[in-house]
Amino acid sequence: MGLKTLLTTHIGAGDSHTLKHYQSVGGYESLKKAISEMTAEQIVNDVKNSGLRGRGGAGFPTGNKWGFIPKTEKPKYLICNGDEGEPGTFKDRMLLERFPHMLIEGMIIAAKAIDSHQGYIYIRGEFHKGIRIVETAVEEAYKAGLLGKNVLGLGYDFDLAVYSGAGAYICGEESALINSLEGRRGHPRLKPPFPAVSGLYACPTVVNNVETFCNVPHIIRMTGEEYKKIGTEKSPGTRLFAVSGHVKKPGIYEVEMGTPMKELIYDICGGIKNDKSLKAVIPGGSSSPILTAEEAMTATMDYESIASLKSMLGSGAVIILSEETDLVETTYRLAEFYSHESCGQCTPCREGTHWVKDLLHKIKVGEGTEKDVELIFSLSRNMEGGTTICPLADACVMAVRPTMTKFKEEFSLRLKKEVSVSH
Amino acid sequence: MAYQFSQESEKRFQRLIPQFPSKRSLILPCLFLLQTDKGFVDTEGMQYIADRIGAPVSLAQVHGVATFYTMYNKKPVGKLHIQICANISCYLAGSDSITEHVCSKLGIKKGETTKDKKYTVDEVQCLGACGFGPVAQINDKYYENLTPESIEKILSELEKEG
Numbered sequence: 073m074g075l076k077t078l079l080t081t082h083i084g085a086g087d088s089h090t091l092k093h094y095q096s097v098g099g100y101e102s103l104k105k106a107i108s109e110m111t112a113e114q115i116v117n118d119v120k121n122s123g124l125r126g127r128g129g130a131g132f133p134t135g136n137k138w139g140f141i142p143k144t145e146k147p148k149y150l151i152c153n154g155d156e157g158e159p160g161t162f163k164d165r166m167l168l169e170r171f172p173h174m175l176i177e178g179m180i181i182a183a184k185a186i187d188s189h190q191g192y193i194y195i196r197g198e199f200h201k202g203i204r205i206v207e208t209a210v211e212e213a214y215k216a217g218l219l220g221k222n223v224l225g226l227g228y229d230f231d232l233a234v235y236s237g238a239g240a241y242i243c244g245e246e247s248a249l250i251n252s253l254e255g256r257r258g259h260p261r262l263k264p265p266f267p268a269v270s271g272l273y274a275c276p277t278v279v280n281n282v283e284t285f286c287n288v289p290h291i292i293r294m295t296g297e298e299y300k301k302i303g304t305e306k307s308p309g310t311r312l313f314a315v316s317g318h319v320k321k322p323g324i325y326e327v328e329m330g331t332p333m334k335e336l337i338y339d340i341c342g343g344i345k346n347d348k349s350l351k352a353v354i355p356g357g358s359s360s361p362i363l364t365a366e367e368a369m370t371a372t373m374d375y376e377s378i379a380s381l382k383s384m385l386g387s388g389a390v391i392i393l394s395e396e397t398d399l400v401e402t403t404y405r406l407a408e409f410y411s412h413e414s415c416g417q418c419t420p421c422r423e424g425t426h427w428v429k430d431l432l433h434k435i436k437v438g439e440g441t442e443k444d445v446e447l448i449f450s451l452s453r454n455m456e457g458g459t460t461i462c463p464l465a466d467a468c469v470m471a472v473r474p475t476m477t478k479f480k481e482e483f484s485l486r487l488k489k490e491v492s493v494s495h
Numbered sequence: 496m497a498y499q500f501s502q503e504s505e506k507r508f509q510r511l512i513p514q515f516p517s518k519r520s521l522i523l524p525c526l527f528l529l530q531t532d533k534g535f536v537d538t539e540g541m542q543y544i545a546d547r548i549g550a551p552v553s554l555a556q557v558h559g560v561a562t563f564y565t566m567y568n569k570k571p572v573g574k575l576h577i578q579i580c581a582n583i584s585c586y587l588a589g590s591d592s593i594t595e596h597v598c599s600k601l602g603i604k605k606g607e608t609t610k611d612k613k614y615t616v617d618e619v620q621c622l623g624a625c626g627f628g629p630v631a632q633i634n635d636k637y638y639e640n641l642t643p644e645s646i647e648k649i650l651s652e653l654e655k656e657g
Contacts, residue, residue, distance in 0.1 A: 147516075156623050157621060157623060158621070159582045159583045159584065159620075159621040159625065160583060160584055160621075160625050161623065161625065162623050162624050162625045162626055162627075165623055165624065190516075196623065197527075197564075197566045198566070198622055198623065198632060199623070200635040200636070201635075201636075201637070231514075233514040233515075235520075235523070235524070236523070236524065236527060237523075237564075237566075238523055238526070238527070238564035238565070238566045238567060239564045239565035239566035239567075240563065240564050240565065241620070241621075252523065253520060254517060254519055254520055255517070255519035255520045255521065255522035255523060255552075255556075255560065256519070256560065257559060257560060257563040258563065258564070273516055273517055314625060314626060315626060316584035316587075316588075316625035316626045316628065317583075317584055317587045318587060322625075322626035322627070323626045324626065354583075358582075358583060358621075389625065391583060391584060391587075391625075393587070397587065401586070402583055402586065402587070405581065405582060405583055405586055406582075406583060409582055409583075409620050409621065412620055413620065415563075
């Protein structure tokens, strides 16, 4: 366990984003293998055998997702979700800027697996540099005959276009992303039907994250069976962890799944900034419930271990909080984020996130009371567990309630001392 | 003269058309073309987009999209649009001091534009560069690991570049 590179092996090369460099290190060889030697079913099975789970947040098995696409006459669409917006998460931006051809190769292989001839790479709008680099890579791939009619002269057609988001966190949710790509407000859709049946333009659609697609060429190259030997049995492969907060060496680290969190924080990232002690860790993006320092020291970086601590590996963003962290302030900032990003479709989310944020603000400025704390807990019960179309309200609850429970004392200290009035 | 796409935007518009089976998908990229041309999105420009895309896209639909997404400026912004991330990782790295410093230096509050229309300062949610906080986006570019001194230097260099 520990550092292990598959995706980031050539991170040091200054021109890793170019077709020339990518091909010089074996890039697009997996595509040749997939198109000339494998059937669509074999590709899906290989990905299923690898045990690859989506690297966007939900961790759904990728091969199974591809297997859900019905064999109909309708066009099938393939979408890369590059709308990275979860606070703490910054790994996909690096992949887009450094390894666009790895993404394109993974997408063409996935396209063949589901019989798709049109794909879109949806990138969050703020990533101007990433968008430019990916657009250039797509142009290079067209010129080299890797995209368009008759890919590699092997009789498969696949077109790929880049689409820029316009600043809406909710578009990271796949059905909201589909609405956005259709030129609509990014409102999540009711499910079912799931995108595999009725997605983009009401046609079967697969949406995968950037990191997920980047794993595909490696799985085809080494076979699913071999890939599965990396990591843990239920969480195979490597994972890019984006580490931020109070740590000496923040950054993106590719490690084998199952690496102890302690090793990631202290050995790989150099420990806590200014040699302070660890207070807590948010292990998988801002919506993953917080872990106390004690919990964090027992965790390993895989889906099961983090789930056993009632949190999530999520988007692979690890936020380190030292003893000096003001948890009331950080919790308020996260609630403010979810309140700002609620799309407004569902009342429990639209009203709830806003209300929670306002109550936390009261507590933060020393004007809160025990009743406000109770109200946050009461509101949060109405915001979770399927009361809304998408999980944004749940995400807000998960960012707020566990912190208020596990660090109750810190919140209590900020409460206004209620004065009892005698009559 | 009524607004129409600049030459460059028209070229990009023509390249976009064959990429989508539904014309409606053109709304978001067209709004970016409008913003590139004018600096912000206004009713005249949105009507032009609706006309260029054609039925069934209407002004109301273009407007509905423009108002949903935060990256479309609904009013003019300064020549340098400084957007400072205030979310968790940047906050932990000290983004508040960057915002305060920039605002006091320019003599404006968050969300305001200087009288000479040179600068607009906004606090924004996560910019997705959390390991390198505090981060600011100035127009199309990210500036990372900021300190009050470094952002001051960056701004004075940008001002020199005109």
